[in-house]
Amino acid sequence: MSILTMPAVREAVDALRVSVADLHAELTRNSLVVWTAGNVSARVPGEELLVIKPSGVTYDQLTADVMVVTDFEGRLVEGSHAPSSDTAAAGYVYAHLPEVGGVVHTHSTYATAWCARREPIPCVLTMMADEFGGDIPIGPFAMIGDDSIGRGLVQTLAGTRSKAVLMGGHGPFTVGPDARAAVKTAVMLEDVARTVHVASQLGNPWRLDQADIDRLYDRYQNVYGQKGTPTS
Template identity: 55%
Template sequence: MATLADYGPEARAEVKQVREVVATLHEQLVKWNLVVWTAGNVSQRLRTADLMVIKPSGLRYEYLTPSSMVVCDLDGNVVDGSESPSSDTASHAYIYRHMPDVYGVVHTHSTYATAWAATGQNIPCGLTMMGDEFGGPVPVGPFRLIGSEAIGEGVVETLREYPKSPAVLMQNHG
């Protein structure tokens, strides 16, 4: 199994930078009430190697640091980190493998998005700013169980139907 030492100096330098960014973005999730307890996460794909940085599983946000972030390959195998990666790692990795132009995934459980996702209906494009940002409605993807590639598959399938949207709500999830 590969370790971070197996990657070149550019990738190792980028990992350091991305760990800092991903840790800071998790602080923003809490600041803006987009997550509760440990539910939700951010990951970022590297530009210099087929690696991603993601939050460790079950670690509360207030304890996250750049060094606690986990580095995985795009199959979800841990390359560097002392913690287990998020239970959503396989889904994030699936998205990165199937959408090579995507370099970041944000998974939240904000109150309003989660409530709307429970309806199983797209958020209609009722404001010009929504049209500008999302290119139409915010789609709702299929319900999928956590802990595998299933959510990632649902996200990719949904974004193929709504290629202008940078967001997907997952039915009965968030």
């Protein structure tokens, strides 16, 4: 009997099919992707399963029923399309970081430009301290298609508070407690990548003092917004 026939799992997967499909519209709405180059995935809570978009299918075709369900190695469990190229990478992250419920990959222009330069984005703005808790790190170059990117992500995330990694020579990946939070981080990442790039054309941006970064991060994570309502 497939795990997907269990009512609670079925309900969770069906809800995630809808939300993951809808979140892909945020990637295009925020100009974070071109053509089919980017994806959102979500962990199925309590199961070694994830929901992700199929590979190479255009965003206007991404409905709930087109989403695919795979295991953490990227093997198809439910769906009629081949999963995204980044499925095993996302699966590796879910397998190794239990607090992560969503993974997003884009090729947003400014963040990807920092990936091409293989240079971390220095923490020079309050919004960076708030959302990323410091510099946004560079991850290694890794091949697309297997879990290599996932390994690079897990290794890089271990040394930072940032929920975004700039994979060298490739593009940004973000993680979050759920897929919506990871999409929000991808949007914030592109905004700060652009602003810090512009600032760098004008001179040397000043890195914030570490004590200020720590205080800003703590305030944004614990005080900002409405009690009990996630900022994403």
